[in-house]
Amino acid sequence: MSAPTVHAVHENPLWWPPFAAAFEAEGVPVRQWLLTGDEPLDLTGTPPEGVWWSRMSASSHTRGHTRSVAHSRALLRWLEGHGRRVVNGSAVLELEVSKVAQDAALRAAGVPTPVTVAAFGPEQVLAAARAVMAAGATSVVTKHNQGGKGLGVRRFDDLGDLERHLASSDWVEPVDGVALVQEYVAPAEPFVTRAEFVGGRFLYALAASTSQGFELCPADACGVDGAPLFRLREGHVPPLLERYEAFLAATGIEVAGIEYIEAADGRVVTYDVNTNTNYNPEVESAAPRSGPREIARFLRSLG
Template identity: 50%
Template structure:
């Protein structure tokens, strides 16, 4: 058996350098488990350590369409061996299913977008008619297993939607589930992403959407030109010239904010200790929660301005769990009130 350490389970090496630097800065030993290929000796005991899964719902867009299944197998093996797992099997299922997220958020009393899940494509056009009561009103589509704005498009008429479904441009969801969702008009052209680590609030990110992209990933590796149709925030007269930075700290949203407190309780109930949760404030006074990202990434510009660091908070949290479990003597400690298992 090797020296206990933090093992990071993932499939995208491009996202790892900021995390590796944070673990090094905090003095926490870390090792990657890259689930693009490999093997498990099912008769063997997993190495001692804390295992953190940050498998992404968008892994199939990088040619890793089987990584979700690999992760399910590895997490089951680890959990049966009673290893400490952060972002375990239940959390993985939330990451790869917006239907599951929507249901749990709605059950917990959050305002969520009106949504219909459509299985397959043969009934998709009729489902859109049912969803809009046959009226030409704006609505959007999403992929159930999403991330990176996958399958997110705005439609202003049923004829437009019919033409899209019948065209070569139609994006088939990887799991066969397309979501039809009400189009929300934001009060201002941004959404907000709340970052949590160890079950505690870290900071809020203002994500500018005036350019009309559904690509909201904050990582440097995601900052590429987008050609996704539609807009998250439909604000008439919005100009892109002189627009604010795409990602910035929203300092007025603190741990005392009622939604932050409500989400903190919700995440604890769901055993999710590391996540970014997105919400929108609409023109009709709603505060709508619509996405949970359990493999959250961090934007360098936000990190430079934020009161705390997301990656450093993760390294301290996981280092604290490692020390509590194995008495490794790392300098890191888990945040007060942080759950031991996720």
């Protein structure tokens, strides 16, 4: 039986080469559907046959693709209405573009997350930070609800520094108007962990150094100068693996990276789910199985 055509829905060609190579190596035909927000969608038409895989990114607006998320919402609903097999479909997209939604779904699955407050505007951000620190946090972290690429992620140890930041040109309003204020969770070691999943099953884990901040995109196209930030955690199994797999099953997420901190106080705290996961080439060269090739095999199996 021939492999089904895979239709890859995304908006960033710079992230595509490792996947193109993997699909070619696995003999799986693939067609890119680049959604830059400028192409009309004929709802009276019929979608092509095949398996559809959504890689829409929460950070698409930072590349000038301000309509891509809305375009993706429309496309995925259209596909699902025609009964097409969609991997990481419309419900998953809503988790990709909302850390509030992620937090709620993780908590529902029994996965611990940081103390978090959603705030709407700079005044609420400052008030939320006061409340989080009054509850016992020594520092707070701000971030954008629709994030990716570390958007808006900054640590503040002092409320005065946060207040000055909010009044300066450095403060950037989140694209959806929602900012998060979280407790800062100190790691036991200076790294966070990202567990990769394909087909809802654990693939491998990598460690991401926090030495250069919080922009932890592992893709080669995101390259950061200096010492390598990523390494394979050979043999590491996420402490919350069973809960993660249950979370993925409950939400319909089939391909993702889940990021967590093994904290100095003994907790394991999960803070992000990335459903358009990219793969670091150095980690891939050391990993027992390749992320992109496992994706190609998984999608082939759905035809």
